[in-house]
Amino acid sequence: MIELKRIQKLYKEKKVFLSTNFKAESGEIVVLTGKSGIGKTTLLDMIAGIKQFDEGEYFYQGQMILTKNDSQMSKFRNDKIGYILQDFALIDDYTVLENILLPSFYNEKMDKSQAENKAKSLAERFDLREILDKKVKNISGGQKQRVAIIRSLLLDPKIILADEPTTNLDADNFSFIVELFKKLSKQGKIVIIASHDERIWAIADRKYSVENYKLVEN
Numbered sequence: 466m467i468e469l470k471r472i473q474k475l476y477k478e479k480k481v482f483l484s485t486n487f488k489a490e491s492g493e494i495v496v497l498t499g500k501s502g503i504g505k506t507t508l509l510d511m512i513a514g515i516k517q518f519d520e521g522e523y524f525y526q527g528q529m530i531l532t533k534n535d536s537q538m539s540k541f542r543n544d545k546i547g548y549i550l551q552d553f554a555l556i557d558d559y560t561v562l563e564n565i566l567l568p569s570f571y572n573e574k575m576d577k578s579q580a581e582n583k584a585k586s587l588a589e590r591f592d593l594r595e596i597l598d599k600k601v602k603n604i605s606g607g608q609k610q611r612v613a614i615i616r617s618l619l620l621d622p623k624i625i626l627a628d629e630p631t632t633n634l635d636a637d638n639f640s641f642i643v644e645l646f647k648k649l650s651k652q653g654k655i656v657i658i659a660s661h662d663e664r665i666w667a668i669a670d671r672k673y674s675v676e677n678y679k680l681v682e683n
């Protein structure tokens with residue numbers, strides 16, 4: 466379980482969260498809703514430890530995570546978190562395979578050949594096997610999205626964060642990603658999705674919106 470307690474986050478003078486709480490249990494799909502600018506990406510970034518909160522506490526499985534300790538936080542992130550970023554954050558001049566393998570460069574969980582085997586078997590499942598050697602700048606938007614998903618799953622993380630993963634997806638691709646999230650949650654993973662796409666609400670075990678700088682469960 467992830468728990469954030471009494472979190473405060475301001476960007477200079479701009480308030481985003483004031484003493485708010487957040488909870489996600491293992492095996493849950495948690496959806497963060499709300500209009501643009503409400504703080505969804507900020508919350509995912511704080512869970513990933515990419516952004517720091519000003520006040521509050523972060524617990525994972527009852528253990529406090531020292532988010533201000535860079536080495537502990539990056540170890541936690543590399544070991545536990547797969548993050549599908551809104552703009553995918555792929556490296557255009559790297560091949561599909563190189564992009565998928567990126568998390569393994571910062572983690573000793575898998576050696577090079579294990580990571581390559583895992584990348585190839587995921588690519589097979591996601592129908593990308595044929596384009597592993599293509600540069601990312603030469604593939605389609607839908608393919609880029611699948612590369613970003615595979616990369617987030619490479620190290621078998623316990624926590625999956627996804628920022629607006631269904632924007633601009635047609636019905637088939639939408640179903641594909643929804644089924645994937647359901648499957649990951651059934652494996653006991655925590656799946657946290659920031660989305661204003663109402664179609665995704667149906668699969669939420671827990672849903673939050675933001676009111677008066679606080680996360681509200683609804």
Ligand SMILES: Nc1ncnc2c1ncn2[C@@H]1O[C@H](COP(=O)(O)OP(=O)(O)OP(=O)(O)O)[C@@H](O)[C@H]1O
Pocket residue numbers: 476477479481499500501502503504505506507508
């Ligand atoms: N680095 C930053 N410096 C200053 N303000 C920021 C910064 N990052 C985000 N903000 C502001 O904080 C607020 C929350 O932003 P955030 O990106 O978390 O919202 P969001 O709900 O994810 O929106 P979107 O769906 O458009 O990404 C916004 O008003 C945004 O302009």
